[in-house]
Every structure is written in structure tokens, then in C-alpha cells.
Amino acid sequence: GGMNGMFAKLSITELRSTQQVCGSQCSTFGCYKGSTETALNFADALPNEGQASKGCPLYSHPAQLQDNRDCMLCMDCLKTCPNRSGQLNLRFPASDLLDDHHGFWAEVALLLLLFGGVFMHHSQTILGWLGWENVPVDADHFLTSLPITLALLSIPAILTYFTHAIARFFDSEQPDYLTIIYAYLPFVLAANLAHYIPSFITEAGQILPVLARSLGYSGTGLPTLTWSLDVAQFLQGVTLLSAMVFSPYPLLRITKQSDEATGIQRLMSNLPHLLFMAGLTVLLFKLMI
Structure with missing residues (x-):
């Protein structure tokens, strides 16, 4: 795990969420605490959004990640987020460094x-x-x-x-x-x-x-x-x-x-x-x- 987390700092992808959205709209915190299935209140909601989750395996909040070391890229936070705050982004290689x-x-x-x-x-x-x-x-x-x-x-x-x-x-x-x-x-x-x-x-x-x-x-x-x-x-x-x-x-x-x-x-x-x-x-x- 430590080796994967260290080399993940060289990755061209990152999973992050928007701090403003998480701070003002989120009440479940299912992305890292876990939650039951959450009802979505926007019209174009997808069936794989707002799923039940056990939370982040590393108990990390995607809005507070400083680098890729504490992210396994398991995508649980994307599936459980009811506010579409989480995003999988492309970035410049080794941006964490x-x-x-x-x-x-x-x-x-x-x-x-x-x-x-x-x-x-x-x-x-x-x-x-x-x-x-x-x-x-x-x-x-x-x-x-x-x-x-x-x-x-x-x-x-x-x-x-x-x-x-x-x-x-x-x-x-x-x-x-x-x-x-x-x-x-x-x-x-x-x-x-x-x-x-x-x-x-x-x-x-x-x-x-x-x-x-x-x-x-x-x-x-x-x-x-x-x-x-x-x-x-x-x-x-x-x-x-x-x-x-x-x-x-x-x-x-x-x-x-x-x-x-x-x-x-x-x-x-x-x-x-x-x-x-x-x-x-x-x-x-x-x-x-």
C-alpha cells in the first residue's frame, strides 16, 4: 500500500471533490463515513449515483486530499455522493510533487x-x-x-x-x-x-x-x-x-x-x-x- 501510494503521486489522474459543494450541500458524508442509499433531488440523476457505501477504505475525504497517497481510486466516493461533487480529473504527471x-x-x-x-x-x-x-x-x-x-x-x-x-x-x-x-x-x-x-x-x-x-x-x-x-x-x-x-x-x-x-x-x-x-x-x- 505504501509503495502504491508513493508511486500514485506520479499519476496523470486524481480523484477530488469541490470543497464549496461538500461544505454547503452535503449532510451525509457517505464518501468517507459510509451511508445508506441516498435519494437524489435533481432531474438527470443516474441510477449509479447515491449508492449505499461503507465509506472510504482509507477514511479520507476527497475534498481534503493533498496528494494521491491516501487514495486507492476505488471510486466509492463517486458512487455514493448525492451532490456530484466528486470528479475524476486528468492532470499533469507528478503534479503532487x-x-x-x-x-x-x-x-x-x-x-x-x-x-x-x-x-x-x-x-x-x-x-x-x-x-x-x-x-x-x-x-x-x-x-x-x-x-x-x-x-x-x-x-x-x-x-x-x-x-x-x-x-x-x-x-x-x-x-x-x-x-x-x-x-x-x-x-x-x-x-x-x-x-x-x-x-x-x-x-x-x-x-x-x-x-x-x-x-x-x-x-x-x-x-x-x-x-x-x-x-x-x-x-x-x-x-x-x-x-x-x-x-x-x-x-x-x-x-x-x-x-x-x-x-x-x-x-x-x-x-x-x-x-x-x-x-x-x-x-x-x-x-x-
Whole structure:
């Protein structure tokens, strides 16, 4: 749930309601408390409006949501609202991060853990670069595996913190680390997706035989679909490049301190982060492709 809520901040959709309508016309509060079926008093009411509901699973009011983290997009509030206040809107990607967003340590820890997990998945490749390809990382060698695992999981935290320290050295008006780290959220999502693309490409086409075997049948003769490894690598490359394309804009918006600074000035103050993002893209390419 925490992972889905965090990545939902990058979504192009949002579910919100109008505070004025909720405050002046609503008397049931069924969207988050739950209510029985509500009679509607307008002529063009639809049969799926004003339904009975148990309320929001996260006990959140759509008029008070600050971001997508506390919304499961279950649509219960839309179905139960008798005033048509709730709306499903399209928006600019990552809008939650662009204006007055403040992170908190638990979510940042999850972000860095998911990012570090990508390096952990490719531990043998990284150890091979260091000349330690024969060092096992498994439960049978716990004492040697533990420090290696902690070091691999710490790579994103150490590198991003060091990069931000350099950026703040040249520009003291940079926001704090808990705020700036969200600029790397597209990278975390892209890196995790890119890691699982080969498995998806090679196994998704086997869904019918696997389903048949799960139900006790042989699955012989059922159609399958396979792609070459080149297709998987191409999709991995596109996914990683998309992170490099989409991450600078949230970075520049998050670090925007005043309207007086020109675009060139903001680029220069964020140069350490931009260079690190470029280097990170190259590193992930070498790890995965």
C-alpha cells in the first residue's frame, strides 16, 4: 500500500471533490463515513449515483486530499455522493510533487529501499565489477552476505545525499533532502519496471498453459507468445531513458525558490543532480542491458 501510494503521486489522474459543494450541500458524508442509499433531488440523476457505501477504505475525504497517497481510486466516493461533487480529473504527471510538496522520513525510507533493491537484484554484476564475483550472497553465508546487502541497499541513499550536499554547497537555498529526493521518484519507478521487463516478456506469453496446469490440465497445445531478448532490452532502454527525460522537470520545480531566478540559473544550481541523473542512467544501462 505504501509503495502504491508513493508511486500514485506520479499519476496523470486524481480523484477530488469541490470543497464549496461538500461544505454547503452535503449532510451525509457517505464518501468517507459510509451511508445508506441516498435519494437524489435533481432531474438527470443516474441510477449509479447515491449508492449505499461503507465509506472510504482509507477514511479520507476527497475534498481534503493533498496528494494521491491516501487514495486507492476505488471510486466509492463517486458512487455514493448525492451532490456530484466528486470528479475524476486528468492532470499533469507528478503534479503532487511540483508545488509545496513535503516528504516525510518513512516514505523516503521506502523510496530509497526500493531503489536500493534494484542494485541488490544485480548484486553479482556489481560484485563482479569489484573482482568479488566468487563471493556468495545468500542465506547460507549470512555473516558475509549481511554487510554486502546493507552496502548495496545503501548505494542510492549515499549517492543522492552526497549529490545534494554538493548542490547545497553551491546554492544554499536548495530545499532539504527529504524534499529533493522525490525528484528521483520517476527513476525509482523506471528502474524497478526495467528490472522486471525481461521476466514479463519471457513469461507473459505462457499465461494460458500456466493457468491450465494450475487448474489440473496439461496445457499442451494451448497458444503461447514469445519475444526475443532484444525486445526486452529495447523496452528496458526506453523505460530508463524515460526516467532521464521526465525527472529534470520535477527537480527544477521542486527546487524553484523564487520567480526571479532564470531558467539558466536554476539549471546551474541543479547541475550536480542533473549530472548524477545522467550518470545513474548510464549505470542502470550497464547493470541491466
